[in-house]
Amino acid sequence: MKNKEERYYQQRLKKVQEEYAKAKSKVNRVSTYRLLAIIASAVIFYFLLKTTILFTAIAGVCILFGFYKLVKYHDKLSDDLELKTLLLKVIQNEIGVSDGKKSIYGNGAAFEDIKHPYTGDLDVFGEFSLFHKVNRAKTAGGLLALANSFLKNAGIEEVYQRQEAVKELEIKPEWRQNFQASLFSIENAGIEQLSALEKPPKLKFEGLIKAYFYIKWLVPFLIVAAFYFVGLTVGMSSIAFFLFLHYGISGANKELTAPYFSKIKGASRELDQYRLAVDLILDEKWSSSLLRNGKERIPETHSGQNPILSFKNIVKKIEMKDNQFAAFFLYLFSPFDLVQLVQLREWINKNPEFFEKILSSIARFELYGSLGTLAFNEKDWTYPVIEEDNRVNIKMVQAGHPLIAGAVCNDFDLGKTNQLSLITGSNMSGKSTFLRTTGCNILLAYLGAPVCAKEMIVSEGIQLYSYMRIKDSLQENASTFKAEIDKIRMLLTAMNSPKALVLVDEMLRGTNSEDKLKGSIAFLEEVIKKDAFAMVATHDLRTTEIAERYPEQVKNFYFEYDSKDGELTFDYLLKEGVCQSFNASELLRSVGLNV
Structure with a gap:
């Protein structure tokens, strides 16, 4: 969120705070009037009892009716005051998010599935997730609609319809805030x-x-x-x-x-x-x-x-x-x-x-209201172009990770000439983040949201599969290597689809170096054989030699680091070629190991 949007929210907060103060003062005044009305009514009724019964009855009904109207008016003012209170929370949340604080809206942890093809690796649900960044929904239907939008690809026509809805709500910030405030105190009602x-x-x-x-x-x-x-x-x-x-x-x-x-x-x-x-x-x-x-x-x-x-x-x-x-x-x-x-x-x-x-x-308005808020808050992002293509095609200009404030941005094209893109680089140089940058921006593109890039063109219907975070499971009696085998089986099946895009970060970590190399090369050969699309991050330079055998389908990219006075620095910029310098030894020496 940039300074212009931050100023808007601060000004909006000040205006609503003033409205809240006026509304509270009005409620207090009417409360006083209610008390005075009760006292006055009792006094008047006392004197009315000295008149005729008919006159007393008529006057009594009029007094009760007037008091009823006063109570209804007080209730209406109280409801308005409560809405102003919730509206302040909505605006304060946006200010907090711009300051790096967690959003008070749900993070979608209930939708996490460790066996899903990509949500765990791409941080779609849970803390510090895409869902948490986007979400401004409160109802169960709104939360489910947003979750399903991350899980199911939309066709090209639907994506453009979504963009149209998001753009319309983007320019209605006060309507969005009032709508979100009206539902703010609902807890997952379904x-x-x-x-x-x-x-x-x-x-x-x-x-x-x-x-x-x-x-x-x-x-x-x-x-x-x-x-x-x-x-x-x-x-x-x-x-x-x-x-x-x-x-x-x-x-x-x-x-x-x-x-x-x-x-x-x-x-x-x-x-x-x-x-x-x-x-x-x-x-x-x-x-x-x-x-x-x-x-x-x-x-x-x-x-x-x-x-x-x-x-x-x-x-x-x-x-x-x-x-x-x-x-x-x-x-x-x-x-x-x-x-x-x-x-x-x-x-x-x-x-x-x-x-x-x-x-x-x-739920529909919560979904597009959430995306409209994202678009409003991220004015530097852009709406992607979705193209009809029976294969995977991606072009990104100055693309960054949507969850990292001030992320370093890179240009990248993925198509027929580099359908297998190998990415080498030292530890912490940005390989994994770049894989997630690509995957997350594809998901945002299909949501109908703007993406964290200056320009993005992506073919419709890309099916994402990832192999990045691997966990063993005591409950399922599965070792790390067994979990990796299951992932590879999933990817091999997925690569039969011409629209699959596989994102792999350092495969076969749970076995010895020789078997790891053999398995990695065999997997890369399978990518070529199946005419599939994959982005693979690796530390093993020997795998990059496959580009010499398949120069029309494979390209090497790398991230590098610099060392000065014992300090490691990273530019996080993607370059063509193979990385020639690694920093594991330096990092180990920095913690006291003699390597």
Whole structure:
């Protein structure tokens, strides 16, 4: 992240801090007004009791209505204040990342798979990973969408559609921050939890309960008629009868409804977070096809309101059953919770796969919002050109490792004339980093993101396979050499594909030097035989002689170091040819070994 972007975030932080201070002051003022309103209402009500009952009742209703509106206004201000708090965290995270601190978003460690063809070697998931650098998603769907984008190649048309979406969100930093803030406090919420709300249970006496859609308006007239035409005793008896009947129907269904009500309890608060995210999506006009389609995927309601708000309104009514004061009046006229449950099911039947559609849309905007943030933060990076080609073809100009701040950049072409590129060099000179530079930028290119390079052209559909970090496994009773054999078997199979690119860093480390040399040369011969593409880093100069036998397919490259006054320095620049100087002896002498 460069100075211009850092200044933007600092200015943005200052502006939101000022908005937060104003919002907090407003909340405090309204809280004071609420307290004063309670005191004033009590005093006014005291004097109203000295007037007529009718006037007192009317005035009392007006006071309660006014206080209700004041409470709702206070809640709205409190929600706005909370959103400002989360927005500050979003912006502070970007400032922290620019200062070299870890992002507070997930690092994707849950997606790590040590047997995957490349994710472990290329630092795709986990600490200091591509996923961690890119990710600004919170929902389970958003995290999965980003992970899958690293794991599955996109076709050329889809890559360009992704680039279009990323570019559109790149220039909407405030929208992205508000969207990320709206979901910030969600902890890995997924379709499973919310989809459970889409399955209300079948009820006993459901026909009778549905009849209450209309009967509930008749009940108050019956009660009033009992008081008016018969008398107080019958009127009170009618109240007791209806309460007993409605609570009885509700109790008969308790075993069926209790698990569902347990899931729905407090759901309105969580739904509020999704509602705000959906509002932001619906209120914006989108030009890129992927974002337009994401918006269109959100279910429409006949009233035109946010679909989550429609769902939430029914859920909030169900939650009112837990208010003991309100419950008396609610159950007086109907088995309230069951009536609302049936209405909720009918609403869900009209809106099938409601949450799946909404969460998939949110996940899409989280994915491209994450990539848009990356593009905004890394203005020096560039969007790659993806070309149709039935073979592997890569051209990189001033490409660096995307996870290394201030990385040294190199030019590199990989094509038919160097489909086997051998890279030699001393320890710590940059061989492994360069292999990862190539692999990571290919992954970013297919994401639709900008790459860490001034220019990059890459053929579509390259299938990456790597052999870099080798670990033994006590659990699987596998030695280091056995793990290496398994890797080689995987690579030999992969090289049958014309689109495979193999990245190898010092193969066969778990055996003796003679077998290592024989095995390495045999592997390189296999690369040529299969007409495959590979980049191989090695310390063994004898393997580089294969370029003399296959000059039209093999090229040698190297990294070197310099030694001055016992200090080793590296320029990390890739050069054509074979390295002639190695530093292992000097490094060993530096720790006290006499070599």
